[in-house]
Amino acid sequence: MPRPKPDLDGLRAQIAALERRPVLADGAALVSQGRQGEENDLLGLLKAPPGLLHEVFADEHRQSGTALGFTLGLARALLTQNRQALIYLQLSAEAQEIGLPYGIGFSRFGLTPDTLVIGRIGTVPELLWALEESLACRAVAGVVVDLASHPKALDFTASRRISMRAAAAGTSAFLIRYGTGREASAARLRWHVKPGVSAGQPFDASAPGNPRFAIEIEKLRLGQARQTEQHHLIVDWTENGFVSVDPLKRPLAPLRRPAAPSRPQPAALGDRLSQAS
Amino acid sequence: MLWEKIKGGMRIAALDHAASLAGLSIGQNISDARALVPGLLVLEHDADFTAHVFSEFADWHSNASPIVAVHDTMAPYGDLILDITGVAHLFGGEERMLSTLIGRLRAIGYSTEGAIADTVGAAWAFAHFDPGRIVPEAELEASLAHLPVNALRLSEAQVGGLNQMGLKTIGQLAGRDRKALQARFGATLILRLDQALGGIEERVTPRIPIAEYHAERRFAEPIGYLDDVLMTVRDLAIQLGVRLGTQALGAQSFHLFLYRVDHKVMTLSVNAGRATRDPGHIAQLFVNRSERLEGEYDAGFGIDMIRLAAGSLSPTQDVQVGAFEIDDGAEDLARLYDRMTSRLGPLAVVRSKPVDTHIPERAVKLEPVVARTTDDPNALLDPPLRPLRLLPSPEPVEVIAEVPHGPPLRMIWRRVSYRVLKASGPERIEAEWWRTGKRLAILTPPVFGEAEIAPQDHPDPAKKPVRAEPPAQHVSTLESFDPETTVRDYYVVEDESGRRFWVFRVGLYGAASPPRWYLHGFFA
Structure with a gap:
């Protein structure tokens, strides 16, 4: 009687446990998360499972809008019925350099101004404390940390700590960093995001259209099940989330798309006339 | 002896008993005084500083009565008012309370006088002109009648005018025509007279807000370490939580008063986002808050009493989360905001509140999450591209x-x-x-x-x-x-x-x- 074929991944994990070191908390969480049937390309990775530490790199401070937009797009996928809050942490001294998140602008990313709670913090140790506290809260879907500087306190050990915390609580952490240097970190995913020249509005090609991101995945440590060959991708943020675009196929004519479904008119506006008569 | 500049000259502003025995008086020129008493200790009088120190000193007296006020009608310092309604029995009667309070101040070298009466005006009058008395309500008018008119907290001009008219005591004023007095000496004379006799209510503004629920602990030996204080806070929070629990109440603000042996009070306040009475949470808020203190904590010679008071009370029911209920985590979130606010400061953790205007920087207001207000329903209609x-x-x-x-x-x-x-x-x-x-x-x-x-x-x-x-x-x-x-x-x-x-x-x-x-x- 032939013995049932053992699960290769399971065996590998066992060997790793025997040979090298005990499986760390965040590693163990990942094995169970390698679900079947998920798209294994880069677009699928934009809906990464919760409980991971991401790094989002932008080249310069003036691309802070791009970095935040991309991060909100990632974090938005993590909102569930039980986890309704996103927390954004920033050093208060850096607000003028990279700008403060602006509540009304969130609506384009499907978030109400209320969803994102902003922490304006004085020092880096306090910021790390706030990050760990927020990660531990089970009602928080994701924590976005925006750091324009490169503080010494945020070293490999600190990022390892954050990664373990994130895995333990099932809350994702997003570190937005700037510059071209890469420090050692325990992040599971490292994104490099650049703005892309947008496609223009359907009826006005000279006006800026939907936000476009040129993304590159520089680091991917999600286990064997989630490897991908594709490293570069250009995506647009639309009403339906991230949509992949082919940069070579530039539409010359205005895009033909079905008319956008009309938004429900607010009741207060509709009622006003009828009551006036 | 203290001096201050009055009309361009250095004149005596205050002096102690020994100096007045030596023949000095208030308002005297300093050089004259030095000539009279060669070894005089002269210091400049800093009124603001004195007022500040005195107000701290006043706070410390809240260990005797919850309502303590600085009487600032005459000077911003020097007179202390305690509302002892319902407190005196704790000291074994009014007489013993007065002697205890005066005695403990005299013991450390202050020259103090006091009196107990039914009105603020009368108590002031007796404390200054007939100290040590405890005047029951029935005898108030008769006892006041013997005091000089100075006892009514009048200005110098008013006192001078009254004396010129031969009106030396309060009793002589009582039968006079009020309108004539008012016309001649101003409305304040009538006001002060009525306040002393109880005709008009005089309000006392307490320096420390009155807390209905508090827990306190006194120490036989003063304690100094912050860790000890925080441990005590944990115990007090348990006591307070039980007391609030019996009334089904929760509180949003908590105030910690540390009474130092050298007559100062340190206060520490934390606010919670939603009403709570969970001792662990309250204690944690104070621990976080104390980490932000750094150098500000100074126990001096030790702390001999700690009081934890609860404010902003509201009914709170104990909620049991059932096995089949969905816990949406709102409480966890509120606690997270509390912890962050208590450590990072109230203005550090904010949310965006939309405002009904189209001026971009005014259209969003940053509001502390722990003090959230309701949104303007008009603000979110059809947001433009931002x-x-x-x-x-x-x-x-x-x-x-x-x-x-x-x-x-x-x-x-x-x-x-x-x-x-x-x-x-x-x-x-x-x-x-x-x-x-x-x-x-x-x-x-x-x-x-x-x-x-x-x-x-x-x-x-x-x-x-x-x-x-x-x-x-x-x-x-x-x-x-x-x-x-x-x-x-x-x-x-x-x-x-x-x-x-x-x-x-x-x-x-x-x-x-x-x-x-x-x-x-x-x-x-």
């Missing part, structure tokens, strides 16, 4: 643009040049004319017209971290009202590498002053 980030204060850019309403073609921002490929606009935003006096001004940092983040260590818990309407701040060049300069035209521009900015122009081409351009935000 950037994802806003600069706290717009930064000037140099722009080459088509006249008169073209979008920028090139711009220089932070010394880097950008070539604009795509642009849309203008979106014109004008000053809200219905706000008189508030023009479309460029606000100075830190933003959205909000107060800056400062650690709010003010002990007064009445000052909640709620933000007021942002003050109207103007850039100096925007002072005068000119319809052409109060207009902003906003453009969304995208440069050749895809960076999207929000820039605006103040003023119009062809106006008296050339328009200026600013960068206000970043799009994704």
Whole structure:
């Protein structure tokens, strides 16, 4: 009687446990998360499972809008019925350099101004404390940390700590960093995001259209099940989330798309006339 | 002996008993006094400092009675009022209370006098002119009648005038025609007289808000370490939590009073986002708050009493989360905000509150999450296209643009040049004319017209971290009202590498002053 074929991944994990070191908390969480049937390309990775530490790199401070937009797009996928809050942490001294998140602008990313709670913090140790506290809260879907500087306190050990915390609580952490240097970190995913020249509005090609991101995945440590060959991708943020675009196929004519479904008119506006008569 | 400058001369402002025995008097010239008493110790009198020290000293007396006030009618220091209604029995009667309070001050070298009476005015009069008395209500008028008119807290001119008329005691005033007295000596005379006799109620403003629920612990030996204090806070929080629990109440603000042996009180306040009585949570808030203290904690010679008081009470029911209920985690979130606020400061953890206006920096108000108010339902209707980030204060850019309403073609921002490929606009935003006096001004940092983040260590818990309407701040060049300069035209521009900015122009081409351009935000 032939013995049932053992699960290769399971065996590998066992060997790793025997040979090298005990499986760390965040590693163990990942094995169970390698679900079947998920798209294994880069677009699928934009809906990464919760409980991971991401790094989002932008080249310069003036691309802070791009970095935040991309991060909100990632974090938005993590909102569930039980986890309704996103927390954004920033050093208060850096607000003028990279700008403060602006509540009304969130609506384009499907978030109400209320969803994102902003922490304006004085020092880096306090910021790390706030990050760990927020990660531990089970009602928080994701924590976005925006750091324009490169503080010494945020070293490999600190990022390892954050990664373990994130895995333990099932809350994702997003570190937005700037510059071209890469420090050692325990992040599971490292994104490099650049703005892309947008496609223009359907009826006005000279006006800026939907936000476009040129993304590159520089680091991917999600286990064997989630490897991908594709490293570069250009995506647009639309009403339906991230949509992949082919940069070579530039539409010359205005895009033909079905008319956008009309938004429900607010009741207060509709009622006003009828009551006036 | 203390001196201060009066009418250009250095004159004696206060002196102790020994100095007055030596023949000195208040108002005397300093050089004369030195001539009379060669070895005189002379110090300058700093009224503000004295008032400050005295108010701390007054706070310390709240270990005797919850309502303590500094009597500032005559001077901002020197007179202390305690409302001892319902307190005296704790000391074994009014007499023993008075002697205890006076005695403990005399024991450490203060010369103090006191009296107990039914009105603030009468108590002041007896304490100054017939000290040590305890006057029951029935004898109040008769006892007051013997005191000189000075005892009514009058100005020097009034006292002088009364003495000139031969009216030396309060009793002589009582039968007089009130209107005539008022005409001659002013309304304050009548007011003070009525206050002393109880005809008019005189309000006392307590320095420390009265807490209905508190727990306290006295120590036989003073303690000093912050850790000991925090451990005691944990115990007190358990006591307080039980007391609140029996009444089904929860509290939102908690105040900790540390009474030092050297007659000072340290206060520490924390606020919770939602009413709570969970001892662990309360204690944790104080632990977080104390980490923000750093050098401010100074136990002096030790702390001999700690009181934990609860404020802003509201009914709170114990909720049991059932096995089949969905716990949405709202309470966890509220606790997280509490912890962060208590450690990082009330203005550090904020949410965006939409406001019904189309002026960008005013359209979102940053509001502390622990003191949230209801949203304006009109504010969220149909939000226009807005950037994802806003600069706290717009930064000037140099722009080459088509006249008169073209979008920028090139711009220089932070010394880097950008070539604009795509642009849309203008979106014109004008000053809200219905706000008189508030023009479309460029606000100075830190933003959205909000107060800056400062650690709010003010002990007064009445000052909640709620933000007021942002003050109207103007850039100096925007002072005068000119319809052409109060207009902003906003453009969304995208440069050749895809960076999207929000820039605006103040003023119009062809106006008296050339328009200026600013960068206000970043799009994704």
